[in-house]
Amino acid sequence: MSCFERMEYIMKITVCIGSSCHLKGSRHVVEKLQALIAENNLSDKVELGGTFCTGNCQHGVCVTLDDKFFSLTPETTEEFFNTEVLAKA
């Protein structure tokens, strides 16, 4: 999964859409990220994708940025975006 081109750095955010994370609001996390990426004109720099269960259900909603793991809720999504995505983009 980490086989993106290093030449032009594209940040890859993967949100778990497995059943457990889905119930914890992964859909809202996705929606917020989609909106934030659009607002900040980052659609060519950030790639957003879905994955199925990563085996960390108790820490859901499970999100990985490149290969780093984050445990988000819909409420903490914006903060994550500001500190982790905007700062590096």
Place this chain on the structure above:
Amino acid sequence: MRKFDTKVQHLKYKVLREVAKQAWNDTLFEHALDIPKMLIPGNQPTMRCCVYKERAILAERVKIAMGGDKTNPNVIEVIDIACDECPVSGYDVTELCRGCLAHRCEDVCKRGAITFDSQQKAHIDKSKCVECGQCAKVCPYSAITNHKRPCETACKIKAIKMGENQEASIDNDKCISCGACVYQCPFGAITDKSFILNVIDMIKKSENNQKYKVYAIVAPSISSQFTYAKLGQVISGIKELGFFTVIEAALGADMVAYAEAAELAEKGFLTSSCCPAFVDYIKKEFPELAQYVSHNLSPVATIAKYIKETHDNAKIVFIGPCTAKKAEVQLDTVRPYIDSAMTFEELQALFDSKDIDITTLPEDVLDNASYYGRIFARSGGLSDAVAQALKEQNITDFELKAVPCDGIEACKIALLKAKKKVLDGNFIEGMACIGGCIGGAGCLTHGEKNKAEVDKYGREALEKTITDAISVLK
């Protein structure tokens, strides 16, 4: 609570359970030959003329539970010694005929096939009879009965004939592996091959999903099955068996509906590609219409492809109501994505082979798909989903005229009309089983309430639209 519709299913289940039990313990090859005697101890026959015949048939069932005859490409197989060679004489006058004066049978018979002997009793001239059944309907004594084999009656595409020794024989060039005969044969002489040994092997060799992960994809018709427990408990049970996680095939259905709507609008006429038996039927009986079959993979293959492409080391098992899926997963176009397929009957056998009582398990969750993906499980659902997908994609210059076909006979009529270009419609939704997938031969139970259960499960979906459900999957 009743787990199965018939005792035939129960017998098949007992064999599958025992084979699975031995396989989990790595003792199958030592004990495979002992299984018939384990299941039928003692000397009193309960099913056939003697226990020896019962055991001989059971030995055949064990073989089929272990994958069946490798030289026969069909996933549906006849156990010739289990076939009771039912009479095939068609309509016959029985001793109940009282030789009445009215002769309604004679009047109604347009072929003049009814004659009377010196005692005024009716006889049917087989050379004239076309088996319309009118005489049987009008006889006030119900003296005329139809002797047709249940397997042949079940097989609406006429793929079953009599073999040399009067046993049922399947024409593989016609058979679409729908399993209708499997469910209808009262002696359980026709049955679907089982690949549970592959599944057990896959789970064991994954070493608790460390070496690779084994994903279960379940068909939405699961909502009408295992009614003695909660759906969440069934999901827990599947994980307890050793699957890494459980994903809804209905999410693949959402993806298919979205793509199929666009393909339909572009081409103007299409048939669905979800039901493997229906697609096989088109290829075999209507090859000239094969070009109109939607180019989308089936829902399970679509979601399986997505999983394989985005997850390293994934192995995928489909669990559903369908015997034809066992054939579909062997197709070159599907094989790379799905590693094995099994039925709900087989899932029940696997639960019990490991003594998993799902009613005692906590409720896990199954939640990926939208309402529309979930209702694919019943006839008409796919058409509704395609209509919705057209709307969501703002395709307004195309007017959908869906023809939902409930069962292979309805499919045949629609395809015949399409062939002659007189079909009033531009999208054929073909489902080989009556009622759609909820009528599948691999279901534990078939009931009136199943459709309502599927709709209820659909309404519980968090995602109300197809676009919402698939937004990160594109």
